[in-house]
Amino acid sequence: MPAHPAARPHGSWVPMRRDHPFGLQTLPYGSFTGPDGPPHAGVAIGDHILDVTAAWPALAATDRDLFAAGSLDRLLAAGPATWSHTRATVTGWLGDAAHQESVSRFLLPARDVSMLLPFTVADYADFYASEHHAANLGRMFRPGSEPLTANWRHMPIGYHGRAGTVVVSGTPVIRPRGQRRTAAGDITVGPSLRLDIEAELGFVVGVPTAMGQSVALGDFDRHVFGVCLVNDWSARDIQAWEYVPLGPFLGKSFATSLSPWVVPLSALEQARVAPPPRDPRPVPYLDDSLEAAWGLDVQLDVALNGTTISEPGFAQMYWTAAQQLAHMTVNGARLRTGDLFASGTISGPTKDSRGSLIELTWNGLEPLTVRGNHRTFLEDGDEVVITATAPGPAGTRVGLGEVRGTVLPHPEHTVPPGAPSARAGNR
Ligand code: MN
Secondary structure (H helix, E strand, O other): OOOOHHHOOOOOOOOOOOOOOOOOOOOOEEEEEOOOOOOEEEEEEOOEEEEHHHHHHHHOOOOOOOOOOOOOHHHHHHOHHHHHHHHHHHHHHHHOHHHHHHHHHHEEEHHHOEEEOOOOOOOEEEEOOOHHHHHHHHHHHOOOOOOOOOOOOOOOOEEEOOHHHEEEOOOOEEOOEEEEEOOOOOEEEEEOOOEEOOEEEEEEEOOOOOOOOOOOHHHHHHHEEEEEEEEOOEEHHHHHHHOOOOOOOOOOOOOEEEOOOEEEHHHHHHHEEOOOOOOOOOOHHHOOOOOOOOEEOOEEEEEEOOEEEEOOEOOOOOOOHHHHHHHHHOOOOOOOOOOEEEOOOOOOOOHHHOOOHHHHOOOOOOOEEEOOEEEOOOOOOOEEEEEEEEEOHHHOEEEEEEEEEEEEOOOOOOOOOOHHHHOOOOO
């Protein structure tokens, strides 16, 4: 181990492999609990967690109660000056070997704790920002008409989801039940036969606004603290029958999974890229042509039962998170600390970069082969893991961790293997 961090400018004295996605370049925040303790806030470093709820009052000079509640709520509300001071402090503690003796007693092996939801989710909204995803679903759900609706290139389309069913990674997902319409036109009630995933990025709001206030594009990073991974589980058969005219409802609200580590926007500086060209030019409050770029070069991996089935890239998303926030507040709706908004399914132009099973299997018509089995929608017992990394300083990769979930059967119904591909048209 080097005696001084100057020998490894992006290294830490905490032992870890050199290319660890949770190296000093990342320092994501989360909330955890031991076997019988209360929640504590932590910062991930390699395969360890720095317990900042314990370390802050012992070592930090200011704001000793910042992490006392064991969640990120207070940090989120504190705003950009505290965000950068806190990150600089933790970077110093973990990067400078002079602090090893005082800081190492607050490190825990990550495998010894359980991760919790990192913050209190206030409102949850979900967007639809991938042109490829929106066009693919338009072709499947509205064959014969224009794939994109008339409004799509003029505003980031979204809907309000259910904050109360946002769950942390690892929480089992119970197969939802609801109304479907069969291919023959019959209305039935039962467990979804077309349970799907949506691979997305989530953006976490820290600084609130007052009623009537709007957030301009240039103020994005004064309000948004960081990024996490989202799996927006979707019951396509329930969704297809209910979504006209008011949008998704029960087909989405049964569960939304969130990665436990929130990566600060400041860790993603090297990932910022220009978004794709927009045509037509957006209206002024969405026109980012003269603004700092908020495209993000985040590379995702979607695995079903341990096999990668898709590798979506975020850089080509048509609408940025800054535009989504500007749109979400243009009407004067206020922001609250803990508001979460997700990007929408991240799908690229190629088949192997589609972020949902409905696209990967073209509504079940083109099964995937996973470990020798033909697969379409999710079966009971399936495990989905979404991971992601982004470029960091000096050739490092910034890790976004993972969002993981296993499908459990509906308590009153079981779906035999293979049933999703065999039955129940969705309109
Ligand atoms: Mn979604």
